[in-house]
Amino acid sequence: MSSYFDYKAANHYTDYPVKEPAELMQFLMNKISGISRTRAKELLSQRMVYVDKEIVTQYNYPLHAGQLVQISKKRHVHILNSRWVRLVYEDAFLLVVEKKQGILTNALPGDRRENVKSILDEYVKRQNKAFSVHTVHRLDKGTSGLLLFAKRRDIQKTFTDNWKDIVTDRRYIAVVQGEMEKDSGTVTSWLNDNKMFVTYSSQEDNGGKFAATHYRTLKRKNGFSLVELKLDTGRKNQIRVHMQDLHHPIVGDFKYGSTLDRYGDCHDAAGRICLHAFRLAFRHPITGELLQFETPYPAEFTRLMA
DSSP: OOSSSGGGGGGGGGEEEOOOOHHHHHHHHSTTTTOOOHHHHHHHTTOOOTTTTOOOOOTTOOOOOTOOOEEESOOSSOOOOOOOOEEEEOOSSSEEEEEEEOOSSOOOOTTSSHHHHHHHHHHHTTTTTTTOOOEEEOOOOEEEEEEEEEHHHHHHHHHHHHHHHHHHEEEEEEEEEEEEEEEEEEEEEEEEEOSOOOOOEESSSSSSEEEEEEEEEEEEETEEEHHHHHHHHTTHHHHHHHHHHOOOOOOOOOOGGGOOOTTTTSSOSSSSEEEEEEEEEEEEETTTEEEEEEEEOOHHHHHHHH
């Protein structure tokens, strides 16, 4: 039995049986007389739409004959209310969220401070006390963007064991120091940590892990460059170290080479590390459906490039 549907309040929902394949947004607009596209999006974002008694927020969610779409007559009571985390997508198996910069993905050993996992654990426990979430991948504390969590350990393991087959696209946007010489290219090296847990790069095998980062320069202005980055590998601090290797460190990343802001002093030009995971695409481990998510560039990046 799903934990997301209130069976005792079934009369609080309007039922719409699915008779033929369709995308959810178009189905809603066809079935609900007079509804606008904006209102249909609101129903989804406010978590008021259920498919087979599971909340669905994805506008292009594929429907199949025999399924049941239900619209709640009141807003869903389980709302993720956090200044650190924005819920992007949820189903019975997965959570996709947008993490703000300044918070850890997971707690460090012995650290009781709030982190993304603890926020999501609290959120799912409000639905069912036995629930918890499982981290699929991480972002550094200073990095913002899209994160994926599993609601079951076997789902987490499926991602871990089959990452390259399941995850089809994972991209970042960064503002780097200086104007990039090339429009595109690839950085490769072996990455390892020293005794101070600082990652360093080597063109020869240093006992670490091989890493490859593809970059594309989108814009050059004000002594900065806006760069899109795509990973072949997902190593610790990979993008940060590889941009340092190119002598264009990420703005605000003082650990890996950032030094000056636009005024020439040692203050951060944006008040943060300018790295954001803006795109994530993967095949659902249960349904096989391709899910694609994208978030806008942070306002701090836009201001630097204005």
